[in-house]
Amino acid sequence: MKSLSRALPLLLCLLANGVAAADALEVTVRRSFPGASDEERRTRLDQDEVQALCSKHRNRPPADVAARIVESQLQTIRYPEDGKLLGDWRAGEKLASIGTGGHIGRIQPDPADRKKGGNCYACHTLAKKEVAAGNLGPSLTGIGTVRGNGPEAVRYTYQKIFNAQAFFPCSSMPRFGHSGWLTPQEIADAVAFLLDPESPVNKD
Amino acid sequence: MRRIVAAALGLGVACGALGGDQSASEAIAQYRQMLEDGNPAELMELRGEELWTTPRGPRNVTLEQCDLGLGPGVVEGAYARLPRYFADTDRVQDVESRLLTCMTTLQGFAYEDATRAWYKAGSDLEALVTFIATRSKGQPIDTPVKHAKEVEALAVGADFFYRRSGPLDFACATCHSQDDRRIRLQELPNFENPASARTSMTVWPAYRVSQSAVWTMERRLIDCIRQMRYPEPELGSDAIIALQVYLQHQARGGVMQGPGIKR
Helix, strand or coil: CHHHHHHHHHHHHHHHHHHHHHHHHHHHHHHHCCCCCHHHHHHHHCCCHHHHHHHHCCCCCCHHHHHHHHHHHHCCCCCCCCCCCCCCHHHHHHHHHCCCCCCCCCCCCCCCCCCCCCCHHHCCCCCCCCCCCCCCCCCCCCHHHHHCCCHHHHHHHHHHHHCHHHCCCCCCCCCCCCCCCCCHHHHHHHHHHHHCCCCHHHHC | CHHHHHHHHHHHHHHHHHCCCCCHHHHHHHHHHHCCCCCCHHHHHHHHHHHHHCCECCCCECCCCCECCCCECCCCCCHHHCCEEECCCCEEECHHHHHHHHHHHCCCCCHHHHHCCCCCCCCHHHHHHHHHHHCCCCCECCCCCCCHHHHHHHHHHHHHHHCCECCCCECHHHHHCCCCEEECCEEECCCCCHHHHHHHHCCCCEEECCCCEEECHHHHHHHHHHHCCCCCCCCCCHHHHHHHHHHHHHCCCCECCCCEEEC
């Protein structure tokens, strides 16, 4: 009991300091975007639980946190109404190159109805003919040849694009379906671009 | 002026080279070499110097008594030691923020007038920052982390670097915490790696070929944040200044090269 009474002030002090540091960041963020509307703050600056956890752990979550993220993110996955997870690879190919949409602010905003793409080429090599491909993510050239396009491969690929953190907690990849950036149909098209044997990802 | 014409011709050659199998970074390196004595940023530097030394504003005074951290009027080496804490404003300021303090307090400009269209190519702020940064050429980055507010800004800046939000879950760290990464063909600095941080931070402000404009570090960061699909941060806001404290800290010791040339 005596040791607890000695330890308690120290513990409180440590907790208070941790909270103070986190508060300094959040106060700074709140103050630094005075032009943002309430809606923009809610959707673009406020963090959901996963964003907060990944930020706190600098994308290296301890095992228990990682397991919690996987569990909660698997619950978020939704499917197209027609149930078809393998869409049109040509539509998927177009989405892979579109990097516009969703920019706000007064300097260089997008029109509100501008098409949002997957911008896959920003981070991945896909069809060999597109040489301007980034390397933040792994090369996916020939992935359909390796994985095939059976139901399991199709389902996993769909889920991975819908919410990458259901498999890789704190992955760098956007949760395209969960955020609503891409629709379930668009994700099915991206799946086809990756897995369809006729797609240039697998053909050339 | 002849230099600028040569620069324009150089651009044509470099763009032509992009079509071949030469990598974009090699083409830009070649372009940089051609411009060694004639970076278009030099025009901005000259204009900035003129703005610094010309009496302007409602009070019709120059900026030559502006304190950029090393004492009133000292420009030499000031940029390499910013952002830093200033007692008169009781906050940590970067070069833009400090210039605005001087323009409003010394020259009597209204804040709205001093910041009007600051993000457009050729703005006064861009010219002044280019002039000030050029006067740190050859000096090592040495941003102070002594005052309590400087210490706090460094911690906040580092936390902000890793803070994920928005529809794409992006943080600065998403693209800038690994070596040898690219978005499409654009090479990305890794700010966790001091060598890479130095390579990047020592060449801003930079003439951006794609924009035909000189961009300051703050302008660059605000655009990164736009690309992350965040709302637009305020010019000189604490988040952007804290982030620069962190980036300068990562790059400390890097020798300022003067205005660079970027894609």
